[in-house]
Amino acid sequence: MARRFLVLSARMGAGHDAVAAELVRRLEGSGHRAERVDVLDLLPAGLGSALRVGYRGAVGRLPWTYAALYRAFFRPAAGPRPGSAPLAALAEGRLLALVRERPPDAVVPVFHLAAQLTGRLRAQGRLGVPCPVVVTDFVVHRQWLHPGNDGHLCVCPAAAAELRRAGGRGVCAPGPVVPPWFTGRPPGAERWERELRRAGGGRLPVLVSSGAWGTGSGLAGTARALARAGYLPVVLCGRNERLRRRLARRSGAWALGWVTELPGLLASCAALVDNAAGQTAVQALAAGVPVVGYRPIPGHGAEGVRRMAEIGVTSHARDERELLGALAALTSKGAVREQRIATGRALFTADPAQLLAAAAERAGPLSPGPGAPPR
Incomplete structure (x- = not known):
């Protein structure tokens, strides 16, 4: 009925x-x-x-x-x-x-x-x-x-x-x-892969999320650290156009505004650096993309980042060294990456x-x- x-x-x-x-x-x-x-x-x-x-x-x-x-x-x-x-x-x-x-x-x-x-x-x-x-x-x-x-x-x-x-x-x-189009091979993935190859010149793309409002501490520093380590930092700036322009000028990141084809972009990246333990993080888990929590927003963001790491579905990096170490392990093919992906998908x-x-x-x-x- x-x-x-x-x-x-x-x-x-x-x-x-x-x-x-x-x-x-x-x-x-x-x-x-x-x-x-x-x-x-x-x-x-x-x-x-x-x-x-x-x-x-x-x-x-x-x-x-x-x-x-x-x-x-x-x-x-x-x-x-x-x-x-x-x-x-x-x-x-x-x-x-x-x-x-x-x-x-x-x-x-x-x-x-x-x-x-x-x-x-x-x-x-x-x-x-x-x-x-x-x-x-x-x-x-x-x-x-x-x-x-x-x-x-x-x-x-x-x-x-x-x-x-x-x-x-x-x-x-x-x-x-999470919508089902975050799993499997989502529409738009091929286009994003071409764009990322063009922007990164062979570097592994790592997505950095700042939520719909483009908030978070040290986003430019995070992007620079990723770029120095050989990754292509792809920063989601949400609807914060000022942040997007600033990161594009200063951080070496590929700074994006509001993205409507997020499933395809997520599927094309090697990992997600997250600061809120919100929807982008769980969408990444559904997509089989490893997540590292880093520099979380206060309150529910910090609590959620810690909890996700405690239950084993993400990593929590407390400094730049831990961030790069976690990414090195999770972006490499092998048991560590596969186990993390399986643990995240087991939530559903x-x-x-x-x-x-x-x-x-x-x-x-x-x-x-x-x-x-x-x-």
Whole structure:
């Protein structure tokens, strides 16, 4: 039977929207109806934009302020903190109006503020459909947690175990949500390979990610270090045109703006240097491209980079020497590279969209899924 889903995302970078879009694609491909809504648009006029601008400025220009905020309000804790996101209350009216207008069979948060919003309404008895949360972080900070929600789908077993210890229910670990065109031989790979050969003159291309907003520390230094070591640094500058121009002039990198054919580019590179443990990193894992975390952005980025290395799907380089050593091992054909690729792909154990559809069919919490049984 076809069901209707409301997927709550947020334009904080591009990662949450990428997950939401892929969930919508999969659900609609299975015959359901699905709609994506930005939770920031449900806040009073102007507030969502202000939050987005403030977050972007803090991460990009004042990272120490975001690190302090993360420690104070987001850091993983022993249990949920209901009400720890008072902003959620400001979005309740618009979400309930949307639910009345187009009644869904499930509301699916893929952003932590959205999880606080649905959890509050479920706990108050004001939202009568299941709300399973798709957690996109490798370390589950406490803003993802609210006891009112009906389950949590995690990107890895370690995150699922952490969430269970914090009191989460209906917990499973189907793996990251990544479009299928990141696996196999994606369209555009041949064109990118020609471009990289032309730009690199035989040097191995290494992709450097700075997210949709082009943020991160020492990106020019990272590019120069890679170039000195004989690699072709290919830096993804997102929508930060100023960064792209600066790196193109000074670092010896091939600096790119927003790339629409990322699957083909990823498949054509020998490795990814990542600073956020976000969607680009898990897309690389799906593509079979080894990942090295280096100079992560503060807060969830630093926590995620460490966690991915701890569970063995990436490396974490703490300095330039470790970065180049990790790349030397991972870009060479052999057992080290193959084992790392296999470990990364092993995260993808089930289809999160199928688990969401089953929860909507039962009109209740998630049932036991991949990983340890939920509580």
